[in-house]
Amino acid sequence: MQEVTKTLGSFFVYAILAVFAQNTVFSRALGVSRLIKLVDDSTVDSLTFGALLCAIQLMSATLAYFVNVLIIQVAWLNSIKAYIRPLAMVLCAAVGFFVILGFIVLVFKLESAKNVVAVLPMATFNCCIIGTLLITTTQNFTLMQTMGFAFGSGVGYILAVLVVTEGQRKLQNRSVPATLKGMPITLIYIGILALAIYGFTGHMPTF
Amino acid sequence: MKGDRLKFLSENMESFSHADRLFLNNPVVMQGLGLAPLVVAATSMKNAVILAVAVFLLLMPTRVVAAFLSRFAYFRFRGFTYSVTASVLYIGVMYIINLLYPSADILSVGLYLPLLVVEPIIIKRYERPQKERVRTAFKKGILTSVGFIIVLVIIGFLRELLGSGSLYGIQLLQNAPLPFLRMTSGGFIILGIVIALWRAGVNAYKKYINMGAKRYAGSN
Numbered sequence: 001m002q003e004v005t006k007t008l009g010s011f012f013v014y015a016i017l018a019v020f021a022q023n024t025v026f027s028r029a030l031g032v033s034r035l036i037k038l039v040d041d042s043t044v045d046s047l048t049f050g051a052l053l054c055a056i057q058l059m060s061a062t063l064a065y066f067v068n069v070l071i072i073q074v075a076w077l078n079s080i081k082a083y084i085r086p087l088a089m090v091l092c093a094a095v096g097f098f099v100i101l102g103f104i105v106l107v108f109k110l111e112s113a114k115n116v117v118a119v120l121p122m123a124t125f126n127c128c129i130i131g132t133l134l135i136t137t138t139q140n141f142t143l144m145q146t147m148g149f150a151f152g153s154g155v156g157y158i159l160a161v162l163v164v165t166e167g168q169r170k171l172q173n174r175s176v177p178a179t180l181k182g183m184p185i186t187l188i189y190i191g192i193l194a195l196a197i198y199g200f201t202g203h204m205p206t207f
Numbered sequence: 208m209k210g211d212r213l214k215f216l217s218e219n220m221e222s223f224s225h226a227d228r229l230f231l232n233n234p235v236v237m238q239g240l241g242l243a244p245l246v247v248a249a250t251s252m253k254n255a256v257i258l259a260v261a262v263f264l265l266l267m268p269t270r271v272v273a274a275f276l277s278r279f280a281y282f283r284f285r286g287f288t289y290s291v292t293a294s295v296l297y298i299g300v301m302y303i304i305n306l307l308y309p310s311a312d313i314l315s316v317g318l319y320l321p322l323l324v325v326e327p328i329i330i331k332r333y334e335r336p337q338k339e340r341v342r343t344a345f346k347k348g349i350l351t352s353v354g355f356i357i358v359l360v361i362i363g364f365l366r367e368l369l370g371s372g373s374l375y376g377i378q379l380l381q382n383a384p385l386p387f388l389r390m391t392s393g394g395f396i397i398l399g400i401v402i403a404l405w406r407a408g409v410n411a412y413k414k415y416i417n418m419g420a421k422r423y424a425g426s427n
Contacts, residue, residue, distance in 0.1 A: 029246040029391055033327045036239045083301045086321040087294040094287050121286030121333065127243050130325045134318045183239050184403035191395030198392055 011148035014141070018152025021201040024128050025160035026194040028135075028205065031128030035157075036186055039164050044119055046161045052100065052116070052123040054154030060089075060096035060129060061136055061150030067092055068137040089133040090125070097124040128157050164190060210423035217420035220413060228350035231412075234328055235358040236405045241328030245362050246394035248319035252375045255363025257308055257316050258323075259356040264300045266329050266355075267348030269293040273333070274344035285333035293324040328355050358401070365397055 024030040038046055067088050071077045077084070101120060104113045123129075132153040136146040164186065171185050180188070198204070216223065224231035234240045241262075249255045273292045277285055304313060304320070313320065323329060328351065332339060367373055370388030372380030387393040 027391060029243045029394070030322075032242040032246065033240050036242070082321075083298045086297050086324045087291070089321075090290045090294045090324060094291070097284075097287065121284070125286045125290040125325050125330065125333075126327075127322055127325055131243075131318060131322055134321055138318065179407045180399075180403045184399040184406070187242075187395050187399030187402065191392045191399060194395055195387075195390075195392035198390060204390060 007144050010142070010144045011151075014145045014148030015152035015155070018132075018149045019156040019159060020197070022205045023156040023160060023197060024132065024153050025157060025190065026197045027201075028131065030131035031126050031157060032190070034122065034126050034128070035161055035164060036183055038161055039168055039186065044122075045115075046165065047158070048116055049119050049123055050154070050158035050161060052120060053126075053128065053157060054151065055100055056093065056096040056124050057129055057132060057150045057154040058147065059099060060092045061133055061146050062143070063095055064089055064092040064133045064137055065141070065143050065146045085134065085137065086130070089130050089137070092133060093124050093129050097121070128153065163193065210419070210426075213416055213419040213423055216416045220416065224409075224413075228347070228354040229357065231409055233354045233358065233405065234331075234351050235355055236402050236409075238331075240331055241326050241355055242398065243322065243326065244316075244319040245359060245398055247391050248316050249359055249363045249366060249394070250370065250389050251315075251367040251373075252360070252363045253312060254316050255359045257304065257312060258319065259359050260307065261300055261304055261320055261323055262328070262355055262359075263352050264303060265293060265296055265323055266352045267345060268296050269329055270332060270339075270344040270348040270351075271341055272296070273330075274339040275341050278338060285336075286330070289330040289333040290325050293329055297321065297324050361401060362394075362398060365401070366394065369397075 018024070022028065025032060025035060038044060038049060071081050071084070071088065097120060101117065104110075104116060104120075108116075110117065132150055136149055141149060167189050168186070171189060172181075176185055226232075228234060232238075235242070235245065244258050248258060269289065269292050273285075273289045276288050276292065301320075332344075364374070366388045367375075368379070369385040370383055370393065371386075372378060372383040385393070388397055
């Protein structure tokens with residue numbers, strides 16, 4: 001019983017760590033380019049994007065954990081791990097991509113889920129997913145920590161998208177100088193939020 | 208500037224600004240690509256130069272190889288094709304970077320070097336379904352790299368000078384004027400300000416051309 005509580009505890013601690021203290025956007029700026037596009041783009045539903053991102057993140061991070069164990073154990077792979085790690089992580093994310101794609105095609109008809117399929121590559125091959133996989137593998141997280149961190153990163157990314165979308169309404173105010181309108185003021189806004197989170201946690205995460 | 212030239216520029220401004228990846232349509236300033244390394248890793252000129260070398264070696268070859276591969280029906284998943292191409296080419300790029308720089312310098316860039324393989328600046332083209340000619344991919348790849356490197360060096364320069372008071376590791380100022388630029392939040396804010404100033408410059412240039420062309424048309 002104690003083991004189960006301990007394992008679940010480490011899952012939740014790492015999930016909360018990834019949502020707030022080490023938020024992908026506010027502390028490591030992963031996936032900012034996509035976030036800025038997403039906030040402006042009304043054709044892509046942020047929540048659909050977030051749900052896909054979370055599902056792929058969780059699946060590929062679990063897979064990446066086992067791939068990383070394999071890389072560390074095989075001596076010749078271990079000697080070239082700095083070179084092949086991005087390739088291994090991209091392939092892990094691609095497995096998540098094809099599993100979700102297959103699921104959508106089988107469960108829903110492709111025609112009705114066309115919009116979701118169009119968003120899928122953007123939700124897979126982005127810095128948020130691969131960045132999280134690289135963090136969990138280079139910092140040697142345990143399986144539960146990896147899963148917690150991956151889930152938390154996905155939720156943290158959705159939270160960041162919602163916060164920035166909410167801020168966007170105020171940033172379109174007339175009192176914002178014309179030069180700053182659009183991307184510059186959004187970046188400054190994210191910067192101030194990042195500063196607030198830094199003040200809350202008190203340290204910079206390693207990268 | 209001569210009147211004829213102004214008129215010509217004003218009439219073709221749209222196509223000029225579309226083709227110009229260095230100033231008028233800089234990929235970072237106008238489209239917001241490749242922000243992650245700029246915001247976090249480019250805290251000094253040395254980091255900026257390492258990232259610049261990596262982007263220069265990775266961007267154009269990725270774009271050319273992926274544009275070529277996308278012609279075949281087997282590679283219909285363009286996002287997958289572009290990212291896998293970039294990560295295979297990254298093996299070679301990392302080898303060259305390892306030869307050029309000591310491992311302590313590479314470590315200071317952290318995960319932003321391997322992360323380049325999915326950075327939008329490198330694989331953005333996959334979002335457009337039209338096939339790209341290899342020659343166009345070559346040309347645009349080089350121009351986009353140079354456009355990105357210009358912003359990277361500017362940000363690295365400003366953050367190191369104002370954040371640490373030094374330049375390429377040499378201490379110039381006794382006290383750093385804005386130490387918070389070394390942090391992620393400082394990176395966001397300085398990038399926002401640089402982009403705002405750059406865009407203001409682009410607008411001023413376009414206005415100057417248009418006004419000049421009108422004045423020329425009025426005098427004739």
